[in-house]
Amino acid sequence: MAHLRNQELVFRNPDKLARAREIQxxxxxxxxxxxxxxxxxxxxxxxxxxxxAF
Structure with missing residues (x-):
């Protein structure tokens, strides 16, 4: 799985990154x-x- 070897790929989509930050x-x-x-x-x-509980 390429996405597991290159974790920087997750930062290529600014919309998904922004949504992930909102969720966090x-x-x-x-x-x-x-x-x-x-x-x-x-x-x-x-x-x-x-x-x-959380």
Whole structure:
């Protein structure tokens, strides 16, 4: 698969790149809304629950 070997190919389509950045920003906003921070530290046994909550 050429797209896996040359990861820079994803940046060739500016529309898709802009949409990906919008999605990423929305996901970050949702995470911060849920956890009131963009970084959380939890014990290993709580990771699964936190991921599923998000």
């Amino acid at each position: 920003a929305a996901q970050r906003e949702s995470f911060v809304d849920l956890y009131v921070s963009d970084l959380i530290v939890v014990p290993g046994d709580e990771v699964k629950a936190k991921v599923f």
